[in-house]
Amino acid sequence: MKFRTFGWVQNPSDFTKLKKTVQVFDPKSDQYKELTNHIVKNVIYFNSDRKKLQKKLDKNVSEFTYEELVGTSRNKKNKAPKYRKDAIANSLLQVTILSQSSKTKGKLYTDNWTADGFLRWAVSLNFVSYNREKDTFKITELGKKLSNSDDGSSQEMNILQEAMLSYPPATRVLSLLATSSKQSLTKFAIGNNLGFVGEKGFTSYDEGLMIDWLKSVATKEERNNIRRNIEGTSDKYARMISGWLVKLKFVEKHTNKYKVGINEYISGFQTYSITAKGLHAINQANGLSKNKTKKKFVMWEFLAISNKQDSEQTRDFIRTRRAKIILGLKHHHTISALVNYLKHEGFNMDESMLNSELKKLISFGLRIKIVGKTIKLQDNVFGICIPDQSFVPANADIYLENMKNHYRKITNLPERYLELLDVAFDHNRHQDFEIMTAGIFKDCYGLSSIHLGGQNKPDGVIYNNNFGIILDTKAYEKGYGMHIDQIDEMCRYIYDNKQRDIVRQPNEWWNNFDKNIPKDQFYYLWVSGKFLKNFDKQLKNTHYRTNINGGGLEVSQLLLGADAVMKGNLDVNTLPNYMKNNVIKLVI
DNA sequence: TCGGATGAAGGGTCTGGGTC
DNA sequence: TGACCCAGACCCTTCATCCG
Structure with a gap:
């Protein structure tokens, strides 16, 4: 079938x-x-x-x-x-x-x-x-x-509005906008919190990072390129759903300008906010009385989308597991009871994995209230029909899921960054990798971080008042060894930054660094999924040629470091101490 | 920009010749 | 002669950005 x-x-x-x-x-x-x-x-x-x-x-x-x-x-x-x-x-x-x-x-x-x-x-x-x-x-x-309604009639409008209020991703967008009613949201802010966050097919870029990137480029063409071409799949879904909601009068769209100099403005990303009508509609749909609550239409086919490297069996396994969770929630109101029920149904999940799945169902658009160990599905769901067939996920997918779950248990990192464990090994998603890496430095390390990309620029710059780091990311399936041309490239960036010569490098990417960083406080950094043995030579060679210190950071350490900073176990100002032209271990 | 449009990935399916 | 096998060509589904 x-x-x-x-x-x-x-x-x-x-x-x-x-x-x-x-x-x-x-x-x-x-x-x-x-x-x-x-x-x-x-x-x-x-x-x-x-x-x-x-x-x-x-x-x-x-x-x-x-x-x-x-x-x-x-x-x-x-x-x-x-x-x-x-x-x-x-x-x-x-x-x-x-x-x-x-x-x-x-x-x-x-x-x-x-x-x-x-x-x-x-x-x-x-x-x-x-x-x-x-x-x-x-x-x-x-x-x-x-089909029978008159075109443009209020009856037609009513039918569309009602249908949209049964569609969980749309109510999710409305709820996000309602919660932040004082501030309008970009497609990135919405996309970050929409759908099965942290899975392939639901990529989303950090809003602050995208705004900084837009501000950082010099020409109109470059800005148009970012506005037009750079969006994750979830950001795209967020834009489309918001667009539908605008047409249904639940949401308003706003244009924005960003200040980039004295009296100099550029047009920014559009933002969305909820209208009074939208707020009323979502409040009614979420009504306190169970009878008045709008039923949510969910099909088994909504519950996961195809993942390139995953087999279809994995996708369908996850769909069935999620469908069972939703059905289980109707009768089981504690985490442990639900874990037991799922086990009985043939799905072994521990609490942390179940918690993560529940959060994903929330960002999909279902209202699930989690208080301590108790859980409650607040929506009345209809339409789920599970195929009478069992699916076996691929071994590679089980391995990845277990690894992600391990990081869920030992860190407090946002789910979407756990996807780095996968992206870092997929060269087809190098842009994702660049943007997510820059994002985690900003979001979790609390540093300023600007994704640059483009010709003759490093992938990004990371800095605060005290130090600056030139960032390069490498997504290789089997790990990253030594690449002479990439040493050359990094050395060029280091010299660009040392000399800051407009003739030598007209794009002046170094202007993205804070102006007060001491000259001897610049470092280089490669981030990759895994470094192979001979990568060490690349680091030594780069140091020998430039006399600048730096290092390599594997994604596992990038994540553990982020968690340590967030928990206060690692002072981000000590990062330069780790730059010893080796593969860096931030957390042992 | 909005509202699709496009090239690509990669697993699935078909084909046709070979073998038993 | 027909069932079965296998490899390679071709196709389908689905992104993940891309663009007129």
Whole structure:
């Protein structure tokens, strides 16, 4: 059986198109008639696809398979295209959603990923239901109401608002905004606290770090690049959900300016705040009377998303475990009772792992009250259907989960930084690694930390009034050894910073350091998942060539050090003492 | 910017020739 | 002749940024 993912939606934003998506399942709707009479004939490329879909529409069929709805990515030769803009239309939703370039280029269909997004959106809001056995979709009673409502009517608005209040990630965003009602939030601040925090597929960047980065670059192009291109997946979800809530009048959007000099301002990241209407709605949805509390719609497919390196079995194992936790919460009101129940169901979890899962379910959007050892699910959840099948997680995933849990037990670090244990070994996520490393220095070590990135700049600078560190991060799957070119690179940064010669390095990245740092208090630092034996030579060589001290910090020590600083066991001002051109041990 | 668009990863599936 | 196997090509699903 095919297991799909719902609940997490990337691209869609237009409720008009959502309604059209729902109407594809309603033979009485205008969109269905349009498809039947014109669109399929004119836009579906291959005769075979056209015939197949037209036949169903002519019969007023209202249940379609994933393939008929989302289609695939094929070119005019019916092969997987090298560039996806060469893809032709081959599904109902592709031709229901006009592309962004419909007006400029006359392209009358979207790609399969956006089609998938609209289908996910419709399913996630309970307008369309999914049949797992048949891999088919059809309209729900709620979907029929939406389909039949007049466009732009208050009834339509009501249906959308009500549906959104049943969707946990949206109520999570509303709750976050309600809690910080005095201050509006960026997508980063929301993304940090949304979804299954600390897992792949839910990356989020630190707000302060992103603002500093935006302020640190010199040109408009660089700023546009950061504003346009740098966001974690959770930050993206936060932006999209906030955008929906703006359209439903629950949230307001604000533009911001940041001061970067005397009378010099740059435009910053947008922020969101809750409206009076939004506050009223979330208060009602969370109503004290159980009967009035808005039910939350949750499907098994919402409860974890595919992780690249993890097997699908791991994803589905986690989904089932989370579903069992939610169901267990209905009858078990202490941590130990829930641990026992889960054990009985075949899931061995200790308290710290369960606590972490509960926190993730909270950031997913369920209200779970934890007081001491007692727990209470405050939401009435419906829609969960667990497949009658057991899943076996991959060994590598079990190992990683146990390691993370070990760090949960011995540290008080925010969950999202535990993901460093994974990211540090994944070269595909080097940007994540850079930003998260800079983030932990800021967030947990309490230092100023600016992520730089880009050409001819180190990955970041870390400093306070007393010292400055040039940061470079290296994500290597099997550990980091010696790399001559990277010694050269670091030496260049060290000389850049020593000489501060604008002709030699026009981008002046060193201006990000505090101006009062004594000249002899600059250090270099490599951070990696693991250093191999010959890395030592790299450190000695760098010191020999520059006469500057520095070191290498493995991610495990980065985390333990962060925890020690937060607990007051390590004075951050002693960091320079560890810079002895060795691999550093902050905590033994 | 908003509202998608895009290239890529990597596991899944198909194909077709070889072997029993 | 057909069942089975295996490797490589091709495809599907899903990001994680990217962009008109």
